[in-house]
Amino acid sequence: TDLEVTHWWTSGGEAAAVKELAKGFDATGNKWVDGAIAGSGGTARPIMISRITGGDPMGATQFNHGRQAQELVEAGLMRDLTAVAEKGKWKDIIKPASLLESCTIKGKIYCAPVNIHSWQWLWLSNEAFKKAGVEVPKNWNEFVAAGPALQKAGIQPLALGGQPWQATGAFDTLIISLGGKDLYMKVFKDKDAKAAAGPEMAAIFKAANEARKLAKGTNVQDWNQATNMVVTGKAGGQIMGDWAQGEFQLAGKKAGTDYTCLPGLGLNQYLTAGGDAFYFPVLKDKAKSEAQDKLAETIVDPKVQVAFNLKKGSLPVRGDVDLSAANDCMKKGLEVLAKGNILSSTDQLLSPDTQKQKEDLFSQFFANESITPEAAQKRFADIIASAN
């Protein structure tokens, strides 16, 4: 059966990973009809939502793991996958458990998680630092210190694309990596406005202020263009999620020798476990519904998990797969995972509305130096105060 699957995975690494999913699904005798919409989730989500609410739903669709689809589920527009999950024993195999929790609404499971993404990575170009004559930093602080040297060598110290979610992600990473788990949880889980306005956060904003100075002059929009600057040694480093690794891989770069990855920015080694999940709108066609179940099964299938995540550079959603083929960085990530240093991502903790307000704030903050860290912190505290 033909099943139309919409997603916004269109960059080189992502497309390669999708191909694996499609292959796995096609192997079940069905057909994956690709409905890629380029231009990040911001462009694609409205279209997906319109189609679902408009009564012309696709067979399956990507959402960020978390609260983006919550209302659609509540409105009864999404297919209940509990049966599939029970059959596949998802509760037992999916690690960390918070992933499946995010798919669970009122005790029923509505999505199939496909990968684990963590944001807290600093990607460094060994070549760039060699050119600047400084050692490859081992953590964020060293990186900041190396900034002037990079600048002198005509290298962009920090690459940061113009899309709002990149600035937001970078900032959230600074909170975990510089401020630690407790601060992160207090602010985003408990929505503690006092903590958001407090001195600990002030330090983060200072750090962000430094970061934006280092990032000034990037002049690209897309994250992978920024990553490409690191890949080609035009930029020293980039704070970006683990998906950036796919780009390095695609360019034939080797972790450790060509580039370095520092989870938790080399400081606090905590990762958030967000990621992507597939949702399955309720369809009338029985055959299609069965195909949907098949796709859900395929997604958590161990072989597909390995193939997909190796290409995408993300971590698989189950702990029982063999990742011997994984590279350096991935292994580092797995280590952290194994230690249990895992937090929920902001997508899971905050509503899209709050996320959007945060994006507005941080994209403005990173682009416009006339906004002082203090002013930004005040606005941040306001957003947290009214967050839901």
Place this chain on the structure above:
Amino acid sequence: MTPHSSAGRPSQLFKNLNSKIALIPMMLVALVVFLGGTVWTVVYSFTRSGLLPRLSFVGLDQYERLWAAPRWIISIQNLAIYGILSLIFSLVIGFVLAALMDQKIRFENTFRTIFLYPFALSFIVTGLVWQWILNPEFGVQSIIRSLGWSTFEFDPLYNSDIVIYGILIAGLWQGTGLVMCLMLAGLRGIDEDIWKASRVDGIPMWKTYVLIIIPMMRPVFITTLVLIASGIVKVYDLVVAQTSGGPGIASEVPAKYVYDYMFQAQNLGQGFAASTMMLVTVAIIIIPWAYLEFGGKKRG
């Protein structure tokens, strides 16, 4: 005189029946889509609708939040700057070009085609091309630097302070051709004798244009103004294609705010509040015009 004989007036409902039938699509669109959609939007702007519309009223909360949001304020400012400048420039450029074209020049068709062709291209295309031309690493800035002015700076798309002008350049490029066409049509409609009278009176050409011709072209200006204004309120694609609202939120516009909050933030209430504010703006522009345009003259 014969008395009134009684042949009753036929029912008003069936008078012009065909016309009424023919106008059903228009009436439906006007009533259901435009009026209905608008009322619906306004009503839901007072609710806490998230991803799906929900009738849980929250009073003016959405509006309070809207006007407290720096991004909305910036959007409004940008729209004002872009709107006023693009009105002024497209009218001025369009009129000057039309005036030049009206001088019985050679190759009029060629020039007109050149000025008009950008109108055939979408804002998406326009935005892409100008993004490319204004890109500091490849475009105008790098060319001029390579010619020797190594300190020359022209990167409107990456400078928060002037990004809106970068968008304006592209917007004008796309739209002035049509304005020129309208103006040219208007100029051609001016009575030849006026020109003759002003020459006999010895009034210099530019003075004739400014003091006599332009005031005479009021209707054309109004039509043009309305066309440009309706385009300005809707400006969205151009910004998305050129800057996506960046750097930061420096080039955000209200239409984008509406879209982003409705679909990305999944806060329909906020989006509807923003669109209601846009509608209010539109109403302020259009009602006086509609009154002037359709209120006065009638025809039976």
Place this chain on the structure above:
Amino acid sequence: MANSVSIRNLSLSFGAVTVLKDLNLDIRDGEFIVLLGSSGCGKSTLLNCIAGLLEPTEGQIFIKDRNVTWEEPKDRGIGMVFQSYALYPQMTVEKNLSFGLQVAKVPKPEIDKRVARAAEILQIGPLLKRRPAALSGGQRQRVAIGRALVRDVDVFLFDEPLSNLDAKLRSELRVEIKRLHQSLKNTMIYVTHDQIEALTLADRIAIMKNGVIQQLDDPIAIYNKPRNLFVAGFIGSPSMNFLRGELIETGGKTVFRTNGVDFLLDGYEANGPLAAGRQVVLGLRPEHIGIDQPEADRELHQAVVDIEEPMGADNLLWLKHAGHTMSVRIAGARRYAPGSQVRMSFDMRLASLFDAQTEDRI
């Protein structure tokens, strides 16, 4: 006498179309000249050349004996009034009048004086503060004349100034323009295709056809002694009756014969000898034909009334006679029903004879 405007060998073509052909015209100082002709004959074109609004292809134009062929309109000492008034719509009447002077940097008191004078002459004082849109057609045209007036020029050019007005206003303003000319004594060149205007206003009328002046003469001569068939047919309403025939010698006298009917030519003043056998056209104006007025020395022709057109003061009869339809104008009080028999008599002193070939008067 000094010439106010002289035109020498003027030609003008728009691309391949020649509109004016080697035209010469001398206009005396203070003269009122009317250019009369049917639509498209080049009247406006000629006027525009004089004004400097069109460049001639060939030839020269003199105003007050100065060669102005290449000069700008404003330097020619002319004022012009247009059919469509061409008032500046967004300016008040006062501004319309003074605008040209302001641009020419005439001092303010002088401007005020001239505007006041023009307003007085044209009786538009109360309208000075109004916009053209708030004026009637006649008032607009007065303002347009005023605009020429304030410029204090030697030559006034009018391009069908009254064509856009209704009949009543037209005859009123016609009288005013005539009065204006009598008091100002400027040279005026006036284009129209209304022959009543031409006849009543002109010192001399220039009748044009296809860019060539057919006859330049005073109204009476134009009316009574048209130079050729075109002029004869053009002037007079209803048209002169034309009878095609030939000259015959009978009984020592030359008579005109058409369809077997003879007309005595007693009293006709020919330009030369009337050779028998010549193919000619006899022209008789409707008011020069008598109906049922047997006078001693005239022959009488029998005719039948075809149509009667009472026009108030006059009554127009269309008569059938010898295969022709002839129009005859009689007093409004005399009525004839269609079908009645009448007897016509002709006053040959007022008739015209044209050569059928050359169409020139003989």
Place this chain on the structure above:
Amino acid sequence: MANSVSIRNLSLSFGAVTVLKDLNLDIRDGEFIVLLGSSGCGKSTLLNCIAGLLEPTEGQIFIKDRNVTWEEPKDRGIGMVFQSYALYPQMTVEKNLSFGLQVAKVPKPEIDKRVARAAEILQIGPLLKRRPAALSGGQRQRVAIGRALVRDVDVFLFDEPLSNLDAKLRSELRVEIKRLHQSLKNTMIYVTHDQIEALTLADRIAIMKNGVIQQLDDPIAIYNKPRNLFVAGFIGSPSMNFLRGELIETGGKTVFRTNGVDFLLDGYEANGPLAAGRQVVLGLRPEHIGIDQPEADRELHQAVVDIEEPMGADNLLWLKHAGHTMSVRIAGARRYAPGSQVRMSFDMRLASLFDAQTEDRI
């Protein structure tokens, strides 16, 4: 005689503006009625009501004694001819003529017959294959008439059919329409603001002002016995001369006195007794004033020539007399220079007297 068209208490308003006010009009079978009035008085509106193109606000319309107030134009048995011809530009003349018949599903041979007949009557046979754009104004108007003709209707409506034509064509087509009426004997309702057309064509003229019919009468009565001041002033070109004054009793006779000058009223046929002391207006037509024609029984008034307007067949004098300017029409051959002294005589049988208050004829 049967009425062809009857209008009962017709009123029509556009919003707040009342254009027609409680209007009644009966038109006899075969009659040629002309609606005459100045611009905007409601002539076209009335015609459109009769045609069914406008809905009256109040009142009823009968055609051939059938109440057609609410009927569609096509069912009323009327044909209409417009000022702008209103020919369908994309159709040939033939198609223009046959369109209405085709719509009405008249059989093809019948259509051909009617078109051929109309083409013959109007002499437009050779034009049948042309488009309107390739026709002259006169030809276009003929086709427009033809379009009404083929529909074989009882009533013809003309809305200023000749206004867009030049003077010459106008007088030609006028004659043709008159002929058409004489041969078809249809009822015709003809709107114009040209009084010559009205006087020459009409069996009866309805003079309108502000949506009210002022006088409905035959042309002679309208011209010579105008019902009120408006009609008197409206008809005749140049206008009737109006002298404002009062009636005085001197020597047993009632005379008219204005500015100290007395006019005997001998011969005037009043509607009632002429009471002395009444404020009145005396109306004298320009052609009813004699110049230097001392006749036995008329008094003579001295006057000075102000302006002379020769118009070919006639000569128009503007005379100053007792503080009035009076126009006088004399034969074209008689010329008077401005400033000359003349003596006027008046034919009071042809004069009109109006009450100064009510403006009605007395």
Place this chain on the structure above:
Amino acid sequence: MANISTLNSTAAGFDAVSPQVAGPNGRKPRKVLSRRNIILYGLLIVAALYYLLPLYVMFVTSMKGMPEIRMGNIFSPPMEITFEPWAKAWASACTGLNCDGLSRGFWNSVRILVPSVLVSIAVASVSGYALANWRFKGSELFFSILIVGAFIPYQVMIYPIVIILRELGIYGTLTGLVIVHTIFGMPILTLLFRNYFTSLPEELFKAARIDGAGFWQIYFRIMLPMALPIFVVAMILQVTGIWNDFLFGVVFTRPDSYPMTVQLNNIVNSVQGVKEYNVNMAATLLTGAVPLIVYFVSGRLFVRGIAAGAVKG
């Protein structure tokens, strides 16, 4: 000819024509490079360059290889002309898993364009005609609402329209998309047609009514044949508008019927490593080709139509 004028004067009895004297005669000589011409054409050419620049850049870039683009100057002509990017843009550029470039979108666009243009113009022209010639109480009110509707940002209307189409059960179908284009084309097109039909002589309409033609007969047989100029304008506006539309194309269709603009967006925004500017430009040009050709071919008619219908109030 001279003898006629001589005749004229002698007949009047004075002023024998004096011969032409020296001095200015005929047309005033004028230099081709007068100051006026230099300024006039200078300005026009400068303006023309500004308008042509982007087109030039697009063409030039689309024919360069990536290495050449990276070297810098976007204005320099290609050293080595390659049509590779065009081929890639048309046939093999990838979005997600689909690597068939714009070609598929092109036919989708055509399939959307033809019915949308036809239906929207048909509906709008009938509406404009009814509004101009067959008014009834309230017709102007509806029209005013419609015109105000022209100002509503599309984004605002998306949600209500999604709901309406859902209720009609035609969301996601071609019919739905055609209706959406008809709705959003309606205000401006109706205004155009209404103004045009109003500017036609009313008497034509009256004559047709007297001839017994009804609503549709008058429309088809009298008005339509006369409305050619305004049809051209409407056609051009709709062809470009619908062809260039992105928002409705993406919201109201499924991936297998995405129009060309959506594919363009996908190609341009699916960055694989480094942006392939040459392919992007080629894709852009290919997408813009249809409206551009329409303009180049019928631009003159467009201007004439604008003059005929749009400028009049």
